[in-house]
Amino acid sequence: MNVPTEHLLILSAILFAIGMxxxxxxxxMIVVLMSIELMLNAANLAFLAGARxxxxxxxxxxxxxxxxxxxxxxxxxxxxxxxxxLVIAFYRRKQTVSLDRLSPTGAASKAN
Amino acid sequence: xxxxxxxxxxxxxxxxxxLPLMGALxxxxxxxxxxxxxxxxxxxxxxxxxxNIAILAMAAAFAFSIKGFLALRGGEANILSTSYDWIxxxxxxxxxxxxxxxxxxxxxxxxxxxxxxxxxxAAGYMKGDTGYAKFFxxxxxxxxxxxxxxxxxxxxxxxxxWEGVGLCSYLLIGFWYKDSWRAEAAQxxxxxxxxxxxxxxxxxxxxxxxxxxxxxxxxxSEASLLAKPELPWKLSLAALLLFGxxxxxxxQIPLFVWxxxxxxxxxxVSALIHAATMVTSGVYLVVRLNxxxxxxxxxxxxxGAIGAATAFVAGTxxxxxxxxxxxLAYSTVSQLGYMxxxxxxxxxxxxxxxxxxHAFFKALLFLAAGSVIHGMNKEQxxxxxxxxxxxxxxxxxxxIAGAAALSGLPLMSGFFSKDEILAQAFAGGGVSLILWAVxxxxxxxxxxxxxxxxxxxxxxxERFDKQAVHxxxxxxxxxxxxxxxALLSVGGGILGLPIVFHAPHILGEWLAPVVEPGQAIxxxxxxxxxxxxxxxxxLGVGAMIALGCAHLAFHAHxxxxxxxxxxxxxxxxxxxxLSNAWGIDRAYQVMLVQPVMTAASAISTLFDLALIDGxxxxxxxxxxxxGQRVSRQASGHLGAxxxxxGGAACALAAIWMWIGA
Amino acid sequence: xxxxxxxVAAAVSVLCALGVVVSANxxxxxxxxxxxxxxxxLIYLLAGFQFLAAIQILVYGGAIMVLFLFVxxxxxxxxxxxxxxxxxxxxxxxxxxxxxxxxxxLAVLLxxxxxxDLPRPIFxxxxxxxxxxxxxxxxxxxxxxxxxxxxxxxxxxxxxAVGVMTLAKRQRNKPVAAASTSEEASA
Numbered sequence: 001m002n003v004p005t006e007h008l009l010i011l012s013a014i015l016f017a018i019g020m021x022x023x024x025x026x027x028x029m030i031v032v033l034m035s036i037e038l039m040l041n042a043a044n045l046a047f048l049a050g051a052r053x054x055x056x057x058x059x060x061x062x063x064x065x066x067x068x069x070x071x072x073x074x075x076x077x078x079x080x081x082x083x084x085x086l087v088i089a090f091y092r093r094k095q096t097v098s099l100d101r102l103s104p105t106g107a108a109s110k111a112n
Numbered sequence: 113x114x115x116x117x118x119x120x121x122x123x124x125x126x127x128x129x130x131l132p133l134m135g136a137l138x139x140x141x142x143x144x145x146x147x148x149x150x151x152x153x154x155x156x157x158x159x160x161x162x163x164n165i166a167i168l169a170m171a172a173a174f175a176f177s178i179k180g181f182l183a184l185r186g187g188e189a190n191i192l193s194t195s196y197d198w199i200x201x202x203x204x205x206x207x208x209x210x211x212x213x214x215x216x217x218x219x220x221x222x223x224x225x226x227x228x229x230x231x232x233x234a235a236g237y238m239k240g241d242t243g244y245a246k247f248f249x250x251x252x253x254x255x256x257x258x259x260x261x262x263x264x265x266x267x268x269x270x271x272x273x274w275e276g277v278g279l280c281s282y283l284l285i286g287f288w289y290k291d292s293w294r295a296e297a298a299q300x301x302x303x304x305x306x307x308x309x310x311x312x313x314x315x316x317x318x319x320x321x322x323x324x325x326x327x328x329x330x331x332x333s334e335a336s337l338l339a340k341p342e343l344p345w346k347l348s349l350a351a352l353l354l355f356g357x358x359x360x361x362x363x364q365i366p367l368f369v370w371x372x373x374x375x376x377x378x379x380x381v382s383a384l385i386h387a388a389t390m391v392t393s394g395v396y397l398v399v400r401l402n403x404x405x406x407x408x409x410x411x412x413x414x415x416g417a418i419g420a421a422t423a424f425v426a427g428t429x430x431x432x433x434x435x436x437x438x439x440l441a442y443s444t445v446s447q448l449g450y451m452x453x454x455x456x457x458x459x460x461x462x463x464x465x466x467x468x469x470h471a472f473f474k475a476l477l478f479l480a481a482g483s484v485i486h487g488m489n490k491e492q493x494x495x496x497x498x499x500x501x502x503x504x505x506x507x508x509x510x511x512i513a514g515a516a517a518l519s520g521l522p523l524m525s526g527f528f529s530k531d532e533i534l535a536q537a538f539a540g541g542g543v544s545l546i547l548w549a550v551x552x553x554x555x556x557x558x559x560x561x562x563x564x565x566x567x568x569x570x571x572x573x574e575r576f577d578k579q580a581v582h583x584x585x586x587x588x589x590x591x592x593x594x595x596x597x598a599l600l601s602v603g604g605g606i607l608g609l610p611i612v613f614h615a616p617h618i619l620g621e622w623l624a625p626v627v628e629p630g631q632a633i634x635x636x637x638x639x640x641x642x643x644x645x646x647x648x649x650x651l652g653v654g655a656m657i658a659l660g661c662a663h664l665a666f667h668a669h670x671x672x673x674x675x676x677x678x679x680x681x682x683x684x685x686x687x688x689x690l691s692n693a694w695g696i697d698r699a700y701q702v703m704l705v706q707p708v709m710t711a712a713s714a715i716s717t718l719f720d721l722a723l724i725d726g727x728x729x730x731x732x733x734x735x736x737x738x739g740q741r742v743s744r745q746a747s748g749h750l751g752a753x754x755x756x757x758g759g760a761a762c763a764l765a766a767i768w769m770w771i772g773a
Numbered sequence: 774x775x776x777x778x779x780x781v782a783a784a785v786s787v788l789c790a791l792g793v794v795v796s797a798n799x800x801x802x803x804x805x806x807x808x809x810x811x812x813x814x815l816i817y818l819l820a821g822f823q824f825l826a827a828i829q830i831l832v833y834g835g836a837i838m839v840l841f842l843f844v845x846x847x848x849x850x851x852x853x854x855x856x857x858x859x860x861x862x863x864x865x866x867x868x869x870x871x872x873x874x875x876x877x878x879l880a881v882l883l884x885x886x887x888x889x890d891l892p893r894p895i896f897x898x899x900x901x902x903x904x905x906x907x908x909x910x911x912x913x914x915x916x917x918x919x920x921x922x923x924x925x926x927x928x929x930x931x932x933x934a935v936g937v938m939t940l941a942k943r944q945r946n947k948p949v950a951a952a953s954t955s956e957e958a959s960a
Binding site: 001002003004005006007008009010011012013014015016017018019020021022024025026028030031033034035037038041044045048049051052053055056057059060061063066067069070071073074075076077078080081082084085086087088089091097 | 775776778779780783786787790791793794799802803806809810813816817819820821822824825828829832833836837840841844845847848850867868870871872874875876878879882883885886887889891892893894896897898899900901904905906907910911913914915918919922926929930933936937940941
């Protein structure tokens with residue numbers, strides 16, 4: 001594959017922006033968590049693009065990028081697990097997964 | 113001075129100021145421990161302990177002073193004890209070091225000896241006071257500081273002691289601070305002293321920059337060398353400024369106004385600090401730096417003039433005081449004026465002689481007055497006393513001994529020291545003759561107010577309310593020091609008998625190594641000794657004046673207050689102005705204090721309230737309003753937070769790119 | 774040919790990502806997210822990261838996606854009633870603000886990419902035998918210089934396991950015993 005690194009980075013930027021948009025616009029906590037996963041993936045893509053570019057210039061592979069991505073995946077798994085556990089706990093309490101209900105009642109009613 | 117460099121490496125001289133300092137720490141700790149205890153707890157157990165610790169510390173310091181004295185008597189060298197370099201900066205080094213030479217040894221003997229007696233007296237006088245341990249902590253601290261002042265071999269160490277005694281003076285004048293007038297008197301003493309201290313500091317800076325050292329030996333030898341053609345004007349200025357400092361500490365015109373007010377402190381404090389020791393530190397300083405002052409003849413003349421003026425003004429003020437301690441306070445100022453008069457005519461050892469005898473008899477008078485006040489239930493108005501001779505015979509006897517010494521009755525200690533000063537002034541000739549005349553008049557005044565005091569307090573009718581007051585003799589703890597001091601006051605003259613007595617002048621010979629450099633510089637100006645006949649005549653005149661005035665004053669006031677009242681009705685304005693020290697204090701009040709207060713209140717309204725408070729409050733209001741605005745953003749909406757975080761991150765990234773990092 | 778495959782995969786992942794954000798049904802979102810991750814995994818593979826591509830499929834596609842799906846199902850989020858209840862009450866300002874921030878993030882990132890002057894490798898991009906993430910090399914890096922981070926990650930995972938158990942366990946102070954047992958079983 002001879003795609004220039006810039007294109008990988010652009011793809012990463014687009015994915016990140018989409019994830020950010022989802023994070024900001026959606027009220028469903030589960031979808032918000034998914035958006036966060038999207039952003040993490042975008043970041044991973046940027047890391048790997050850099051590792052690929054670095055390897056091409058240095059003439060041999062470099063460990064930093066792939067290792068970092070591995071750790072990000074691990075952290076993402078952790079984040080998803082904890083986040084979803086919180087969502088379940090929240091749902092038990094409020095019978096909903098809407099972020100609006102997470103806000104203080106007064107503020108939520110004002111926003112509505 | 114070649115003899116200055118001497119045995120080093122001995123640390124025991126540090127015990128002289130160190131032991132009272134330790135005493136102060138111990139008693140201070142006891143006071144603090146006492147504060148924690150509940151009020152109804154029996155504190156009586158700790159009370160004698162505090163006094164005992166303080167007295168023990170003083171006795172030990174006195175013993176080491178004697179050790180130093182004996183060492184000096186035996187050998188010739190001065191004892192120099194350096195602990196470590198305090199301020200080592202390039203060529204200029206200040207070290208913590210003590211020097212026991214003939215002058216400082218004498219001063220330590222006086223300070224610790226008289227101090228010891230006063231401590232013993234205070235143990236009785238302060239009995240029952242709630243701040244008993246605190247009092248001894250302050251008193252011991254004062255003695256430590258005073259010893260630091262006289263023992264330090266450089267000006268910085270002296271300055272430490274100088275400020276320390278000022279602090280203790282402040283603390284002790286305001287010891288009964290719950291009376292606001294006493295607290296104000298303490299503040300006044302502190303502020304007036306600061307004026308002098310500022311001058312002292314400036315003088316020290318000049319010496320440090322011009323001579324490159326603040327060691328007394330270096331300053332004195334430099335001054336002796338530089339004096340030969342002509343002393344640089346800078347050094348004369350330094351001498352003048354140092355004299356300014358001495359004026360503050362030793363209560364000379366124009367800075368004497370604090371001392372009469374300082375009588376607000378407990379009487380042992382007045383005796384120790386405001387009569388015997390601290391107020392004489394100015395005299396000590398001038399004698400310590402005698403080559404410097406001798407090389408600045410104009411400053412020396414000024415010192416003499418100020419001394420004479422102070423002696424006269426304060427003496428006349430003492431004539432019209434009704435407060436027993438007030439008489440003694442003005443008398444102290446007046447006698448300090450004598451000492452400065454002596455310094456002014458170059459009679460350094462005479463000034464120290466008078467310092468020593470004055471320490472004896474004035475401490476005695478204060479302590480005896482304290483005994484009277486104690487026995488009279490805190491009454492200080494002499495017009496409400498009278499006839500106390502029958503009630504307190506011991507106090508009366510010792511008081512009369514002190515009065516005799518103060519007024520210079522023949523063969524008493526004050527007679528010799530005062531007449532030596534007058535003789536030296538007479539021998540100086542020229543301008544000194546004026547000083548001699550003022551001194552002679554002041555001697556007459558001194559005899560007058562002293563015996564007026566004696567007559568009003570101890571003789572005549574009993575003018576106090578016999579129902580309310582039952583005068584009684586004080587306990588042995590208080591009277592024993594009185595007798596010791598009375599003995600010293602009567603016999604102290606033996607230290608410096610006039611030449612005509614064909615006996616050695618012990619003190620003069622003792623101090624000769626210290627004052628020699630100054631005398632050498634002055635030798636050209638001084639035209640030798642008086643003939644024996646002149647000296648006899650002077651002695652006779654002094655004795656006649658003292659006896660005559662004492663006799664007149666005693667009999668004028670023996671009847672009671674009539675002669676005082678008669679004078680007041682005859683010359684009401686004069687009487688008022690005399691009793692207020694010629695209105696100098698009031699003039700300061702009007703000319704200096706009031707304008708400063710007015711300016712301060714104006715500044716406080718204009719600057720502090722409007723500008724500073726405005727700015728501070730404005731900032732506070734701004735922050736408050738900003739906080740209110742911003743707090744609305746913290747709505748709890750996750751979406752809003754996310755927007756803020758994302759937007760801020762974008763903005764930061766954009767800025768980062770813009771900068772091009 | 775291979776390059777074309779990259780653009781196809783990129784288009785798929787972007788479209789799927791958009792689908793995640795816009796689909797109203799969370800089940801659909803999960804499916805879209807799976808598609809997006811698959812596209813990204815393909816890109817990893819194309820770029821030479823074989824191991825990471827496999828990890829992407831296994832961990833994201835396999836584990837995390839299943840977890841999401843599981844929770845969505847558990848909370849009945851595909852249910853029309855729930856859908857109706859969760860339907861957004863997104864304000865115009867919120868919509869505009871979110872779009873603006875996301876847009877500006879995209880703009881900043883694109884400008885950053887555009888301003889970055891990356892040198893073009895003369896001999897093309899490497900694709901060595903073991904890929905750009907050879908297993909042996911990765912293992913050596915993980916247990917060599919990055920061993921502390923690796924151990925940190927394992928501790929983090931352990932803490933997560935404990936934390937999630939605590940969180941997901943129903944509260945003990947719940948009064949109704951019957952409801953609690955059924956919920957416990959489902960959790």
